[in-house]
Amino acid sequence: xxxxxxxxxxxxxxxxxxxxRVSTTKVVCxxxxxMESPYAEELKKTAAYISQKGKGxxxxxxxxxxxxxxxxxxxxENTEDNRRAWRELLYTAPGLGQYISGAIMFEExxxxxxxxxxxxxxxxxxxxxxxxIKVDTGLQILPGGKGETTTQGLDGLADRCKAYRKQxxxxxxxxxxxxxxxxxxxxxxxxLENAHGLARYAQICQENGLVPIVEPEVTLGPGDYxxxxxxxxxxxxxxxxxxxxxxxxxxxxxxxxxxxxxxPGLDAPVAPPKLVAEVTTRTMMRSIPPAVPGIHFLxxxxxxxxxxxxxxxxxxxxxxxxxxxxxxxxxxxxxxTLKTWAGKQENWDAAQSILLxxxxxxxxxxxxxxxxxxxxxxGGRILQALRTGGAGK
Amino acid sequence: MALMMKSSASLKAVxxxxxxxxxxxxxxxxxxxLIKTANTVASKGRGxxxxxxxxxxxxxxxxxxxxENTEENRRAYRELLVTAPGLGQYISGAILFEExxxxxxxxxxxxxxxxxxxxxxxxIKVDKGLVPLxxxxxxxxxxxxxxxxxxxAEYYKAxxxxxxxxxxxxxxxxxxxxxxRDCAYGLARYAAIAQNAGLVPIVEPEVLLDGEHDIDRCxxxxxxxxxxxxxxxxxxxxxxxxxxxxxxxxxPGADxxxxxxxxxxxxxxxxMLRRRVPPAVPGIMFLxxxxxxxxxxxxxxxxxxxPNPWHVSFxxxxxxxxxxxxxxxxxxxxxxxxxxxLLKRAKANSDAQQGKYDASTEGKEAAxxxxxxxxxx
Numbered sequence: 001x002x003x004x005x006x007x008x009x010x011x012x013x014x015x016x017x018x019x020x021r022v023s024t025t026k027v028v029c030x031x032x033x034x035m036e037s038p039y040a041e042e043l044k045k046t047a048a049y050i051s052q053k054g055k056g057x058x059x060x061x062x063x064x065x066x067x068x069x070x071x072x073x074x075x076x077e078n079t080e081d082n083r084r085a086w087r088e089l090l091y092t093a094p095g096l097g098q099y100i101s102g103a104i105m106f107e108e109x110x111x112x113x114x115x116x117x118x119x120x121x122x123x124x125x126x127x128x129x130x131x132x133i134k135v136d137t138g139l140q141i142l143p144g145g146k147g148e149t150t151t152q153g154l155d156g157l158a159d160r161c162k163a164y165r166k167q168x169x170x171x172x173x174x175x176x177x178x179x180x181x182x183x184x185x186x187x188x189x190x191x192l193e194n195a196h197g198l199a200r201y202a203q204i205c206q207e208n209g210l211v212p213i214v215e216p217e218v219t220l221g222p223g224d225y226x227x228x229x230x231x232x233x234x235x236x237x238x239x240x241x242x243x244x245x246x247x248x249x250x251x252x253x254x255x256x257x258x259x260x261x262x263x264p265g266l267d268a269p270v271a272p273p274k275l276v277a278e279v280t281t282r283t284m285m286r287s288i289p290p291a292v293p294g295i296h297f298l299x300x301x302x303x304x305x306x307x308x309x310x311x312x313x314x315x316x317x318x319x320x321x322x323x324x325x326x327x328x329x330x331x332x333x334x335x336x337t338l339k340t341w342a343g344k345q346e347n348w349d350a351a352q353s354i355l356l357x358x359x360x361x362x363x364x365x366x367x368x369x370x371x372x373x374x375x376x377x378x379g380g381r382i383l384q385a386l387r388t389g390g391a392g393k
Numbered sequence: 394m395a396l397m398m399k400s401s402a403s404l405k406a407v408x409x410x411x412x413x414x415x416x417x418x419x420x421x422x423x424x425x426x427l428i429k430t431a432n433t434v435a436s437k438g439r440g441x442x443x444x445x446x447x448x449x450x451x452x453x454x455x456x457x458x459x460x461e462n463t464e465e466n467r468r469a470y471r472e473l474l475v476t477a478p479g480l481g482q483y484i485s486g487a488i489l490f491e492e493x494x495x496x497x498x499x500x501x502x503x504x505x506x507x508x509x510x511x512x513x514x515x516x517i518k519v520d521k522g523l524v525p526l527x528x529x530x531x532x533x534x535x536x537x538x539x540x541x542x543x544x545x546a547e548y549y550k551a552x553x554x555x556x557x558x559x560x561x562x563x564x565x566x567x568x569x570x571x572x573x574r575d576c577a578y579g580l581a582r583y584a585a586i587a588q589n590a591g592l593v594p595i596v597e598p599e600v601l602l603d604g605e606h607d608i609d610r611c612x613x614x615x616x617x618x619x620x621x622x623x624x625x626x627x628x629x630x631x632x633x634x635x636x637x638x639x640x641x642x643x644x645p646g647a648d649x650x651x652x653x654x655x656x657x658x659x660x661x662x663x664x665m666l667r668r669r670v671p672p673a674v675p676g677i678m679f680l681x682x683x684x685x686x687x688x689x690x691x692x693x694x695x696x697x698x699x700p701n702p703w704h705v706s707f708x709x710x711x712x713x714x715x716x717x718x719x720x721x722x723x724x725x726x727x728x729x730x731x732x733x734x735l736l737k738r739a740k741a742n743s744d745a746q747q748g749k750y751d752a753s754t755e756g757k758e759a760a761x762x763x764x765x766x767x768x769x770x
Contacts, residue, residue, distance in 0.1 A: 235627070236627070239623075239624070239627035239628075242620075242623075243620060243623075243624040243627075246616070246617075246620035246669075247620070252667075252668050253668075282673070285633075285634075285671060285672045285673040286633050286634075286671050286673040287671055288671060288672075289667060289668055289669055289670055289671055289672075290666075290667045290670075290672055290702045291664075291667040291668040320702075321672075322667075322672050322702040
């Protein structure tokens with residue numbers, strides 16, 4: 001809400017006169033759609049396309065450093081060309097567009113090409129996949145000694161959005177992380193700070209023609225906290241996020257949400273899909289207005305199989321959901337794909353085949369029609385530590 | 394749409410050396426009942442009869458048909474309403490004023506018992522009315538939080554199962570941020586207190602029809618007000634599966650030159666609801682706020698042409714009672730005809746709730762406007 005000071009109607013001197021004309025701060029909320037924005041309609045269409053039934057997002061926006069860790073885990077050196085080759089493997093998987101409606105990229109990748117010279121953005125568009133771009137520049141530790149973080153990236157964001165859009169991106173992503181399960185976490189500061197960042201980012205994106213994925217991740221972490229505690233804090237966090245989106249006039253029909261599923265802490269027993277579904281759908285029903293077209297859950301450490309089974313259970317629990325209940329998976333689509341490739345050309349087709357099987361399984365789960373068996377059953381959690389101080393590299 | 398509820402468990406303190414902030418426990422004694430009541434009121438083809446006019450306001454109604462404002466006349470009028478045969482087919486809940494909650498029929502049967510037999514849930518107005526808000530341009534705030542917990546407990550004992558609190562927001566007078574905030578704050582605190590006493594709170598921040606503003610300005614203000622209201626309700630840990638909303642429809646102001654037909658009102662109102670109301674809320678029961686009986690029904694009908702994530706229905710006072718009063722005229726010999734008029738309007742709105750209302754059966758009376766500039770409830 002942009003508060004406008006109403007000018008005092010009487011400029012006449014004298015206390016009585018001044019007091020008889022009370023100036024009050026009016027409720028003024030200039031939502032984007034009331035401002036004749038050239039992008040409002042396009043944003044809604046893009047968001048509707050990405051969240052269409054049976055499709056989800058491939059999150060492939062790992063920073064160079066994080067990508068490096070992944071490549072190194074299968075014995076591949078972290079060079080620009082290896083990163084390029086790895087992403088080419090993903091984006092050229094034949095028929096990927098049947099299951100994937102958007103692919104999030106890191107900045108470097110947005111400008112890269114396949115071996116045959118075609119731009120990645122063109123390859124994706126030809127597959128019916130919208131290119132998206134990670135626009136935050138990483139996590140930074142908040143003062144307070146609890147290891148809580150805020151997300152950076154507002155400086156120069158408008159200009160960057162313009163450039164990304166010119167290159168072909170049509171949606172953006174910003175990951176905010178809220179830690180729970182430890183004494184004093186989450187602090188009010190952390191919640192407000194992360195919600196604020198998300199809202200400002202979303203507003204700037206919409207102004208510059210990119211659909212913002214709003215990602216408030218209540219992160220899966222150590223501790224034996226219960227699924228109900230995750231749900232409790234998730235509701236608080238989403239409540240703050242929604243209120244700030246409203247205050248900044250973000251058009252809800254033109255965003256996508258990327259939340260966590262509600263899971264107990266790592267040291268508590270793993271919750272079965274039915275329970276995850278019950279608690280997660282309850283949390284979404286309480287927190288997310290129907291105007292938001294798609295809820296694309298992050299996988300956040302769940303195994304590939306867990307990610308699919310939980311998504312399937314969510315759609316069984318809530319078949320008439322007013323928003324799409326679908327996925328934006330990184331590790332849950334890439335982990336086995338990467339292991340299969342291991343940097344070897346002779347494994348290229350087999351790796352793409354795994355990716356397509358995983359994408360198909362999650363596509364089915366997003367319509368409640370996954371029957372199994374899972375292409376990669378029995379995998380363990382795929383955890384990664386929070387990385388701070390990256391500054392966008 | 395009632396999902397199975399698990400109560401928010403409080404956390405046991407972890408082993409020594411790692412104390413955690415306990416998850417706040419909301420009193421869960423009434424959770425299941427609240428959800429059941431809310432879903433009963435928000436049931437298909439049914440809505441609310443708002444008959445909770447204060448004694449003074451009821452007096453205005455009686456006065457308009459030449460009837461004296463006595464307790465007996467108020468009682469007789471309310472008896473006419475709640476004993477209309479078969480009313481429960483179309484009406485799921487009726488909001489009463491405190492006096493009425495304790496009244497009985499001529500033959501000595503308690504109104505709440507009559508209603509229960511009619512399958513109508515009794516509700517109770519719990520606010521203490523509007524008063525001017527300091528340092529604003531004539532805006533008001535709603536009183537009623539003091540001792541509210543005790544009042545609600547008493548009303549529950551007397552048979553009420555839902556409550557209502559009406560705050561107002563004026564577009565021509567602002568609305569100022571402090572008025573918007575107080576409106577939302579009062580509603581949120583009332584809602585939390587009511588739920589803890591077993592009453593489903595109807596949450597009503599009425600954006601008044603008065604003004605020359607266009608429908609876009611109405612949308613803007615309504616979006617801001619509902620954002621603020623949900624913000625404070627979340628802070629107060631109100632359980633959304635156990636509330637009902639009572640918004641005004643999104644329309645142009647009464648004195649706006651550009652009128653809006655039912656399709657436009659529906660489009661704007663549904664847009665506002667979709668942007669602000671989480672699907673956990675079971676029912677949205679619109680107020681009529683000065684619209685004519687016909688307009689109120691047509692607009693509701695337009696909103697129900699395709700499925701909504703919440704039950705979209707009515708909580709009408711004037712738009713159900715206007716013709717009833719005129720037919721009754723305070724005369725016992727007119728009671729049956731007056732009840733027939735009530736059933737006719739209730740059925741029309743029941744049809745509208747299901748999106749199948751046929752306006753060709755209406756008479757002139759229904760189209761009569763009921764907007765009153767500067768109306769004081």
